[in-house]
Every structure is written in structure tokens, then in C-alpha cells.
Amino acid sequence: MKLYHGSSTGNIKILEPRLADHDRPYVYMATIDVIAAFYLCNVVERPYYWFPYGFENNSAIPVYHELYPYALKEVSEGISGYIYEIDAEESQIIPFKNIPCARLATEPVKVKKCTRVDNAYNLFMGYTRQGKMKVGYFKDKTPEQLEWWYSSIINYLEEKNMSSTPDCSYACFIKKKFPEVWKRYITNCH
Numbered sequence: 180m181k182l183y184h185g186s187s188t189g190n191i192k193i194l195e196p197r198l199a200d201h202d203r204p205y206v207y208m209a210t211i212d213v214i215a216a217f218y219l220c221n222v223v224e225r226p227y228y229w230f231p232y233g234f235e236n237n238s239a240i241p242v243y244h245e246l247y248p249y250a251l252k253e254v255s256e257g258i259s260g261y262i263y264e265i266d267a268e269e270s271q272i273i274p275f276k277n278i279p280c281a282r283l284a285t286e287p288v289k290v291k292k293c294t295r296v297d298n299a300y301n302l303f304m305g306y307t308r309q310g311k312m313k314v315g316y317f318k319d320k321t322p323e324q325l326e327w328w329y330s331s332i333i334n335y336l337e338e339k340n341m342s343s344t345p346d347c348s349y350a351c352f353i354k355k356k357f358p359e360v361w362k363r364y365i366t367n368c369h
Contacts, residue, residue: 180272182208182282183215184263189295191263193287198226206284208272212262213241213312214280219260219299227339227349229254231328235313239280243303245317246328247356256300264292329360333367342368 184194184207196204209215217230231244243251265288275281296302306312332353336342341350342365354361 180210180267180269180282182210182265182267182272183212184208184265185215185218185260186263187219187258187260189261189293191261191293192290194263194265194284194290195287196285203285206286206288207275208265208267208282208284208288210280210282211239211241211311213303213306215262216296216299216302216306217241217243219262219296220255220258222254223352224348227347229349229352234279235315240311240313241280242313242315244315244328245320246325248317250317251303251314252300255303256298258296258299260296260299262294262296263290264294265289266291329357329363332357332360333364336361336364337367 194206194208196206198204207218214232217232218228221228221230223229231246231250232241233244234240235242245251267282267284267288271286271288272282272284275283303312303314307314336350336353339349341347341353344350345354350361353364
């Protein structure tokens with residue numbers, strides 16, 4: 180099975196499992212190169228991630244959802260990195276809950292090919308022109324759609340108990356970009 184992995188680190192020959200915000204170290208991969216490319220553009224420090232994407236109408240085309248004006252450009256313009264291609268056996272990987280195109284490996288996996296990305300925003304605009312990706316622009320979001328995303332953010336803040344770590348990169352990002360969401364979260368905590 181052909182899989183992809185996005186990284187800011189170059190010259191990787193073997194992808195090693197790393198701890199993220201899940202229960203154990205994994206190699207994170209995707210069946211879609213666009214999804215791997217999203218992981219080049221993390222505006223918060225690990226173990227947290229900020230990738231508001233989904234799939235529209237059960238299609239296999241990812242949609243990056245801008246939750247504030249010009250978000251995609253802000254998080255990806257000028258960002259460079261690498262997209263690694265892996266040929267994995269089904270026995271080496273496990274599906275990732277809630278993300279149909281995501282796969283995990285608990286053991287190291289060998290890299291088959293590496294593609295350098297000089298500017299992730301340009302890559303995303305190319306994907307969009309090719310029909311491999313869509314952008315859900317902030318200006319096109321309804322209040323109901325934004326409320327769904329904001330509630331999802333609050334749920335994640337609650338799950339990670341970020342009132343106890345208000346200076347972590349994820350909490351700081353939310354406070355800066357979504358001050359009303361942070362305020363709602365803190366109000367809910369008390």
C-alpha cells in the first residue's frame with residue numbers, strides 16, 4: 180500500500196515511531212499525499228497539532244477549513260518540508276480511528292521516495308487547481324458551521340485539560356486566534 184508522511188526534517192531513510200498526543204509512539208501516515216502535506220504546517224508545537232480539515236460529502240477530496248480569514252495562507256506560506264512515500268504491507272499498519280485515510284505503524288518503516296516542498300502554500304494551491312484538495316474559506320462559512328468548529332475546539336481543550344496548561348502552544352494559539360472560544364472554555368471550566 181502506498182502511504183505518505185509529511186515532515187519538516189529531510190533525508191530520512193527510516194521513519195521511526197514518535198509520541199504525539201495519543202497513547203503511544205506511532206509513525207503517522209496517510210493514503211493521500213495532500214493530508215501528509217498538511218503536517219508540514221503545524222502552527223503549534225508537538226505534541227499538539229492544528230489541522231482543521233475534513234472531507235466533503237463522503238468524498239476522498241480533503242477540505243482545509245479556514246476558521247479565520249486567510250488561515251491557510253498564514254499557516255503554510257513559506258513553509259518548507261518533505262513528503263515521504265512509503266510502500267507498506269497491510270500487516271505493518273493499522274487504521275487510525277476517525278480518519279479513514281490515516282494509517283499508523285508501531286514499528287519503523289522504510290522510506291521509498293522523498294519529495295522536497297519549498298513552499299507549502301504553493302503546493303496547496305497546485306493541489307486545489309488539480310482538484311486534489313478544496314479550501315473551505317472563512318468568508319464562506321455559515322455561523323452554524325463556525326459554531327461546530329468552535330465547539331470541537333472547546334471539546335479538545337476540555338479533553339486535554341488545557342486550563343491547567345494555559346501557556347502551552349495550543350492554548351496560546353487558541354487564545355490569540357479565537358479569544359471568544361478560549362473565554363467560553365474557561366467559563367465552562369468553572
